[in-house]
Amino acid sequence: MTLPPSRPQRPRKSLLSSEVLDRSRVLDTLVNNLDAMTYRCLHDAQWTMIFVSQGCVALTGHSAADLIGPSGVSWELITHEEDRGRVRRAVDRAVASRQRFSVQYRIVTANGLIKWVTERGVAVHDEQGQLVIEGIIEDYTVQKATLDALEQAESRYRSIFENASEGIFQSTREGRYLAANQALARLYGYASAKALIADLSDIDRRLYVQSGRREEFCRLMELHGQVLNFESEVFRQDGSRIWISENAHVVRDPAGRFICYEGTVQDISERRHYQAQLERQANHDLLTGLPNRILLADRIEQGLAHAARSGYYLTLVFMDLDNFKFINDGLGHSAGDELLKIVASRLTGCLRSSDTVARLGGDEFVLVLNDHYRISTVVTLLERVVQDVGRPITLGNREFQVTSSLGVALYPEDGEDAQSLLRHADVAMYEAKKRGRNNFQFFTPELNRVADERLNIEAAMRVALDTGGFEVHYQPKVDRARRVTGVEALARWTHKELGPITPDRFIPVAEETGLILPLTLAVLRQAFAAGQRWNRERQSPLRVAVNLSAQLFLTDDIVGHVAGLLEQTGLSARQVELEITETVFLGDNDRAVTILRDFKALGLSLAMDDFGTGYSSLGYLRRFPLDTMKIDRSLVTDVEREPEVAMIARAAISLGKSLGKTVVAEGVENAAQFDFLALHGCDEFQGYLLSRPVPEAAIDELLAQHAAI
Template sequence: MPFSAPRHRRASLLSTEIVNRSRVLDTLVNNLEGMAYRCLNDAHWTMVFVSQGCADLTGYAPAQLLGGTGVSWEYITHPDDRLRVREVIQSAVASGQRFAVQYRITTLSGQTRHVAERGVAVCDEQDVLVLEGFVEDITQRQATLEALEHAELRYRHIFEHASEGIFQTSRDGHYLAANPALARIYGYDTPAALMADLSDIDRRLYVKAGRREVFHRLMKAQGQVLNFESEVHRRDGTCIWISENAHVVRGPQGEFLCYEGTVQDISERRHYQEQLERQANHDLLTGLPNRVLLNDRIAQGIARATRMGYYLALVFIDLDNFKFINDSLGHAAGDELLKEVAARLTGCLRSGDTVARLGGDEFVLVINDHYRTSSVISLLERMLQDIGRPIVLNGREFQVGASLGVAMFPSDGDDAQQLLKHADVAMYAAKDRGRNNFQFFTRELNRQADERLHLEAAMRSALDHGGFDVHYQPKVDHRRRIVGVEALARWFHPELGAVGPDRFIPIAEETGLILPLTTAIVRRALAAARRWNHARAVPLRLALNLSPQLFLSHDIVAHIAGLLREAEMPSSQVELEITESVFLGDSERAVAILSDFKALGVGLAMDDFGTGYSSLSYLRRFPLDTIKLDRSLVTGLEHEEEVAMIARAAISLGKSLRKTVVAEGVETQAQFDFLRYQGCDEFQGYLLSRPVPEAQITQLLEAGGVIAPAPLPLL
């Protein structure tokens, strides 16, 4: 018969195996991170068994949780969660299902922990319904979930309430997500309306065709776009500027999912930038291109002319007598005049040409695509006619002329600087030829311009180093007694030699040097006159010449008054000579300035009387003390009856109006005798004395102050 173990041995082996299995089971249960349990389904969840994990989970030892005398699980369960936990478990028990519930417990140390419990209702060995299950600590997991939920809530809040538009789009141009801000930017009521309507971003959104393709290329090359600025359509058809920042979103395997990014409405910033660019490149008053943009237009014109074989004409324009209108009528009227002239110039040209304003009353034209000079001439003739049309300023009608200088590319220069310089030179030639005309550049003009620039630089140096002298031409009465002197600027340059006033005075007026030049001359003349008059019973009158430009400046009276105070010179010993040209405009302003000078106490003389057009009315209206007959009324009067008649009438008129009459340019004794006989008060000219230095005037005064006739030549 087969061998078989004794029965008592088999029982022993079975018992050992059961014990071993129990030990393994206990080891597994007690080493789980969490608590395995069996409890009664009573009001206290009385624990019948708990694993060793209860200590780490709750802080209580197993013995403290078991039986009716221990700490009940109901007590450990957070008070706010007890009812909910019981309802979940009892519902599962009633339906015979497993249960799972999350809640909070309070540990022995008072700490609150989140736990997850899973279990089932079973009958024990005595057929009593008990609960068996497992409770684990999910505090960390719960904290992570709550953080994720909070982050998602924050993201959702940002997404919904951001001021920037946020989007997700497909590669083919459909919106997958959009926030309310993006809907508002594009003019939609809701994101849903935006996504439903704007189904083709490339064609329906961007104003400039192909913009989406540029977006794709940047994404492909860089994986993102930054500050991608585009003009886009809104729902109502208006256009705005946006800036996009976007990137590619990819899946776990690197596959393309969508484009994601933000949108800002930068219309206001773009408009501000355009304003800044316009201000940087355009004249604020007229809206015309300024010097910066002009250089670019000239460069473009030169390139086009080179390519096409046409001429490029550069025209420098300076308005005639603008300063007089601006000073007499005020800057507001001057601005209106400039704007009107700008409009007229623009109206004369084609859209491809340019009118620019350099400043003041200076304009430049860039005229393209002319293949013969005659067509440029025709255009300029029409332009002069248009500029010369009457314009109403402050209720009065004026006519304004212009002097135009023309330089042609390529004959007169091959860059903007040369062409502008040569056009400017030609413009001054137009002024010298009577104004209100145009002149083309020539090499001779360039030579004269270079000489003028050299002269200007030399003048500035002379003013800085006291290089100007003062000579004095005596004025005598009918007995040849010196009663006054006229101060005249003189300049001798070491290289240039003697430079006449007819050369340097116009340059001083054009360059703004007339004020420092006049100031230097007046200071020296006042000092000399003060020395001469120190002990004289009847002081000499010092005549000072005022440039028309200075006379019309707003502070000339105060400036002269300051120089008189500085020199401690009585104003009654000074006479200002003003040329008739200053009265050819706003007589009210001239009257006001003359009245201020009269209040200062200085004498006033009209120089060059007889060369203007309205001298008679001026003598009546203006507070003048003296008139100086121009040399054209003196020269030849001893030979030409008509000249003598005019001189006689001028002297008679002056005397009738109780003015002191001075004849200048007296060069012969016959002229002196005629003028004296007609009642002329004072005389000045080469017959009596040329302008001489201060020392010679001093010698004449010390010798008695009478200029004797020149000795007759020996026969």
């Protein structure tokens, strides 16, 4: 079995590869140590037992040998005579509908005692195809007695319970209501307490608005045995929300065993609403509704603490409208107020919920941007802000274009406290005004250089995509005899002014700006055309591999784009391999799996690239329809010199082979590495030992030689 890790871990430096789990022994131990009786029986009049676990002794007083076979003690007779018919009807219904069953009834033990049991089971076909029942029977006597006692206690206090003005409840640890009064039903919008209990079966997800609130309730209960004035926002049946205050405690039986949570509920919505109004007036700008200086200071302090823990940037942006005074003086304060509200709305629409936009006063705004680890993503966001704020605005039947100047300061480079960051952002904002307004400037000159370079690369990339400026180079893959079996297509770009631009510079820009789709399609188009030409007269097919960015899995129809290019070029899908990394699965798993299966339906092969660099790769290899596993160069480098690297590489190859995957080694740079990986079962190889990525013409020449590399 595969156990998922409790937390992301670095790759282990040693692996156990020779231990074999004795599954039969483990299963036998587990079954016979259960505090219950597991069984297999015939679906006949006597419930003839074929197998029972050792739990039968404690449960019935009979040994396993006493119960097994047609001559054994009949389970039909062990079942209390008043319950036999009910039990058989329940099991027969489940068998007929092919459903699992669960039934509670009494049994008579070997020494004449009566016990309550819970039986759960299902009908299956055994190894010979005969219908049998398999299940588990547990002693339910103590739980039954406890519930009976609880019912008697409830009956004594039902009048008080049902007629109280406050909501009263009893609930399980798992989040299910055992009891509720009519006042609680009205509070939550139900016609009756019975309807509430039947419908609201998962308090954690169905009742509390804030995730984890039930977990906190239970934590306080376990810690203190009670909660006092536990305030939460909850959903009513119709989806509306109210605020409640709960007082509750743990109910235990005389032996100290947990029975339930019990408590009262009050509606405090009106008080919370009044408090929220006061807090909003104190912390928000009355005109725009944005956070004011007071709340901004708190948000910055929170952002600084979070950035210090996470290692990401905290970005402060000081923004000033360029033409506000002209409009405010020329059209009046009403028009100026309307303009500020429109700008506030546009700014809010640009940012994420984790970010903050605040109004300092007049036409000055501050943006607090959290969780950016690349300057390029900050640049992308600020471009959108400048563009959105600069869209035309209609005021008094006239159209105006109000631009903005933005200054940017980053924690920790430009300051380690709110005051320094705001001062430096203000300085950078005035620099933006000096540079012609309607732009943004970073306080740090070096960061400005990075931002300028990123903008230049994006602009140049758009031109290159329109004019065919990208080339495709190919790196061969070989088998153990060093015969070429395939090539990996790689984008290359040389700009006439910027010179050679490496993929690690232009790929992130393409992903952040949405250019990754046209770039990938350009690479696919060239690679498919070359692959079709190379395979035209080959007896053994040459497979063309292309990397797919995780961003492409968010596009509307990447499968359709690939299928269309295959049809245009005439290349067989069997001669194409798509390489993906595990980041594809870190977002919408279901969507990723659907897309991968659609690719497989076209006939394409799928490879996991960079295996060994992430903590979840093992799970992906098992769950997803992958054909090939590419071992990352980090597991190849020094494999001939470092025993621990060699051990990990051997284990990775063994894993891939055991799962039926083609195993490819990347980054092979010397003969010793090649020989080691070939000896331990690697199927294909790629790296500078064999060939660097080369233009298409070089692959033509290589294939024409019909020789091993």
